[in-house]
Amino acid sequence: MDPVRALRQIAFHLERAAEPTYRVRAFRRAASTIEPLTERELRERVERGTLTDLPGIGKATATVITEALAGQQPRYLTSLLDTAPTLTVGEELRQALRGDCHTHSDWSDGGSPVLEMAEAARELGHEWIALTDHSPRLRVANGLSADRLRAQLELVRQLNEQLAPFRILTGIEVDILDDGSLDQDPALLAELDLVVGSVHSKLRMPAAEMTERLCAAVANPHLDVLGHCTGRLVTGKGRPESQFDPERVFTACRDHNVAVEINSRPERLDPPRRLLRLAVDLGCEFAIDSDAHAPGQLDWLGFGCARAQECGVDADRVINTRTAAQLVRRRTKARAPSHARTRT
Incomplete structure (x- = not known):
């Protein structure tokens, strides 16, 4: 899964759930930070454990990036999708x-x-x-x-x-x-x-x-x-x-x-x-x-x-x-x- 898209999807679903703005911004900021980087550069940082050296990348966003690069749907995103309200009327x-x-x-x-x-x-x-x-x-x-x-x-x-x-x-x-x-x-x-x-x-x-x-x-x-x-x-x-x-x-x-x-x-x-x-x-x-x-x-x-x-x-x-x-x-x-x- 593309890590930039994963981060932005998480931000989207946080917004949909009316979560605090600071939390949404953390994921959007992380997406903007890594967008200019190649997949190879990101993988090298994962291997060296230096993702969090990048501005705006913390433990939670680094985990999302790592799981996305491994071809997984990040657990953070899965949790949001599983708890999203489902409307049947309308x-x-x-x-x-x-x-x-x-x-x-x-x-x-x-x-x-x-x-x-x-x-x-x-x-x-x-x-x-x-x-x-x-x-x-x-x-x-x-x-x-x-x-x-x-x-x-x-x-x-x-x-x-x-x-x-x-x-x-x-x-x-x-x-x-x-x-x-x-x-x-x-x-x-x-x-x-x-x-x-x-x-x-x-x-x-x-x-x-x-x-x-x-x-x-x-x-x-x-x-x-x-x-x-x-x-x-x-x-x-x-x-x-x-x-x-x-x-x-x-x-x-x-x-x-x-x-x-x-x-x-x-x-x-x-x-x-x-x-x-x-x-x-x-x-x-x-x-x-x-x-x-x-x-x-x-x-x-x-x-x-x-x-x-x-x-x-x-x-x-x-x-x-x-x-x-x-x-x-x-x-x-x-x-x-x-x-x-x-x-x-």
């Missing part, structure tokens, strides 16, 4: 997904370069991912200014030439500001393939004001997906749901062709099932998203698919069951004047 829907509408890279608060995220998505069987790093107001997440976003668009153009036919869709997770406006230059938003809008501030705004805030955002012609709509957190200390009129907000989503996100992060699982069922009943479309901030988290989509199936979401109402070209055409259609648009 598997059919998971297989129907072609991409992921909400992912982050190290350009904002993600932990990995864009290329690494894209390659991991491709290995999972995706045809595309939307790169949706944060907008400038979210400074704690190193949100992208207009200039940084333009630079990212050029990077995506270059990577798409390298990765074709896999495609990275240009995008952003834009902050929904207090008045419902979107935190980025409208002309720049118009250039993107996909825009996710989320509330990250004043989450305990009174329900009437939050309803108006969300409805204003949904009515914006540049918005494609309403992200983690309640803002709740269900692990650790947790965070309560934002209060708003869900029937008004989801009806606005339906009428403006804005998909309701089913956020798959284990600490979010947003919206709650009762709200998800309401959105289904109102005729909304959905985006089942990982909100991944690291490669292993891309595989969290199964959690969202399970909830979607439990709540009666059909595959034909999930926008990321579509090809990249179909998704971009959907966005173009949604931008059309209301008198020229036929609701789907």
